Amino acid sequence: MDRLEATLFEKSSPGRRGCHPPSGGVALVDPVAVLGAELVRETPPALPELGELQVLRHFMRLSQLNFSIDTNFYPLGSCTMKYNPRVNEVTARMPGFARLHPMQPMEAAQGALELMHNLQNDLQEITGMDGFTLQPAAGAHGELTALFMAAAYFRDRGEKRTRVVVPDSSHGTNPASAALAGFEVITIPTNAAGDVDLEQLKQHLNNEVACLMLTNPSTLGLFEQHIVEVARLVHEAGGLLYYDGANMNALLGVARPGDMGFDLVHLNLHKTMSTPHGGGGPGAGPVGARGALVDYLPGPRSARQGEGFTFETPSKSIGRVRMFWGNFLVLVRAYTYIRHHGPEGLREVAEGAVMAANYLRARVKDAFDMPYDRLCMHEFVLSARTMKEKKGVRAMDVAKRLLDYGFHAPTVYFPLCVEEALMIEPTETETLETLDSFAEALLKIAQEDVALVTTAPHTTPVGRADEARAARKPILRWEGEAP
Numbered sequence: 139m140d141r142l143e144a145t146l147f148e149k150s151s152p153g154r155r156g157c158h159p160p161s162g163g164v165a166l167v168d169p170v171a172v173l174g175a176e177l178v179r180e181t182p183p184a185l186p187e188l189g190e191l192q193v194l195r196h197f198m199r200l201s202q203l204n205f206s207i208d209t210n211f212y213p214l215g216s217c218t219m220k221y222n223p224r225v226n227e228v229t230a231r232m233p234g235f236a237r238l239h240p241m242q243p244m245e246a247a248q249g250a251l252e253l254m255h256n257l258q259n260d261l262q263e264i265t266g267m268d269g270f271t272l273q274p275a276a277g278a279h280g281e282l283t284a285l286f287m288a289a290a291y292f293r294d295r296g297e298k299r300t301r302v303v304v305p306d307s308s309h310g311t312n313p314a315s316a317a318l319a320g321f322e323v324i325t326i327p328t329n330a331a332g333d334v335d336l337e338q339l340k341q342h343l344n345n346e347v348a349c350l351m352l353t354n355p356s357t358l359g360l361f362e363q364h365i366v367e368v369a370r371l372v373h374e375a376g377g378l379l380y381y382d383g384a385n386m387n388a389l390l391g392v393a394r395p396g397d398m399g400f401d402l403v404h405l406n407l408h409k410t411m412s413t414p415h416g417g418g419g420p421g422a423g424p425v426g427a428r429g430a431l432v433d434y435l436p437g438p439r440s441a442r443q444g445e446g447f448t449f450e451t452p453s454k455s456i457g458r459v460r461m462f463w464g465n466f467l468v469l470v471r472a473y474t475y476i477r478h479h480g481p482e483g484l485r486e487v488a489e490g491a492v493m494a495a496n497y498l499r500a501r502v503k504d505a506f507d508m509p510y511d512r513l514c515m516h517e518f519v520l521s522a523r524t525m526k527e528k529k530g531v532r533a534m535d536v537a538k539r540l541l542d543y544g545f546h547a548p549t550v551y552f553p554l555c556v557e558e559a560l561m562i563e564p565t566e567t568e569t570l571e572t573l574d575s576f577a578e579a580l581l582k583i584a585q586e587d588v589a590l591v592t593t594a595p596h597t598t599p600v601g602r603a604d605e606a607r608a609a610r611k612p613i614l615r616w617e618g619e620a621p
């Protein structure tokens with residue numbers, strides 16, 4: 139395949155310069171005296187030589203090959219791809235936050251500690267937990283942290299609990315985190331209504347189960363109807379209830395995991411509290427705990443000390459789960475998001491997300507299979523099963539064809555318990571016009587010529603990539619010659 143944009147090395151031409159420092163304006167130092175002879179290059183580094191405008195246009199063109207939330211609708215279920223308010227960027231760029239040094243003394247970082255302290259409190263209030271740690275760097279990291287806490291808790295109580303139960307609709311990170319934390323994973327099926335199968339749950343609960351990991355609303359976009367009963371059963375068996383908070387966007391200001399009986403939670407600040415998702419990070423996966431579990435939270439946590447703030451580690455803490463706060467600016471964005479919405483605004487976020495999802499679901503349900511046909515929360519799952527059987531058009535084909543209409547594809551083939559799944563999360567931030575045009579595109583694709591759909595996309599910079607080859611033999615390096 140021809141590359142769409144040559145590298146800066148290929149565009150380089152000797153002697154071209156992007157900027158011209160004033161001659162004599164830079165103090166001349168002897169590099170050998172400063173660095174030592176062994177560290178000084180004998181030949182200058184082979185950097186590309188280009189004019190400023192060339193570089194600017196290169197990166198601008200690359201940026202336009204990307205699909206982004208700032209250019210188009212991005213209904214990727216489970217990921218909560220919503221608009222990231224620009225005020226977040228203003229606060230995250232404040233020099234007092236952006237230029238903090240990791241080794242800065244506590245007295246000189248009081249503002250940052252105060253922000254962390256307030257954020258811990260806000261997350262506590264939002265989720266109904268008794269304490270929070272901001273240490274974990276992502277949702278999966280939060281899961282692992284909470285499972286380590288559960289293990290330490292049971293170890294202290296002298297209980298040997300080696301199993302973690304997950305529903306078959308759960309995100310892949312749930313069983314992966316449980317296995318990484320040393321637990322045996324037990325998967326239980328979802329019932330016909332899309333809830334946890336209570337009979338199956340009862341059969342698997344015993345004094346070896348440490349924890350049930352639940353996403354609520356589930357990854358099917360459904361609120362667990364028997365959550366109170368589920369919590370009672372797990373607690374009666376002496377286990378803990380873990381809340382995967384990736385779907386908290388649906389519940390903000392409306393319902394709290396703590397009130398439903400959850401003991402441990404993680405939130406994905408980069409989903410629910412808005413942070414640009416790009417290139418896999420950075421994110422933040424704070425963990426909250428209730429009751430006796432608070433003592434096991436990783437430290438350090440920001441705590442009040444007299445008029446100011448300090449770092450403190452809980453008494454039975456499992457220790458650190460990372461070193462420095464490299465994702466601190468994600469915390470600044472989340473705090474900004476929470477404060478500029480306020481309690482009323484956060485509730486509107488959840489209500490808007492749920493309304494948008496139900497609107498879309500109702501508009502497209504006749505063209506696809508709807509495996510769980512009931513009111514949804516902030517997302518819903520369609521299936522292209524009948525379409526595949528009748529015409530050979532698969533969920534992946536529909537997803538690719540949507541790109542031609544200018545929409546990002548929804549999540550496909552997840553959750554695993556739904557065949558040919560298309561998982562759609564519109565979020566609260568889109569207009570009715572956008573939702574309507576997306577629904578119309580889906581309805582149209584359902585009627586389109588099979589060959590047109592199965593060879594899509596036709597209008598994107600790159601057509602249908604060979605995904606298996608891309609995964610097995612990725613080409614991650616430019617192999618050309620530097621000038």
Ligand SMILES: *Cc1c(COP(=O)(O)O)cnc(C)c1O
Nearest residue numbers: 216276277278309311353384406
């Ligand atoms: C995104 C997600 C996770 C994992 O979170 P990361 O921040 O990507 O590590 C876990 N569970 C669910 C339901 C998710 O959607």
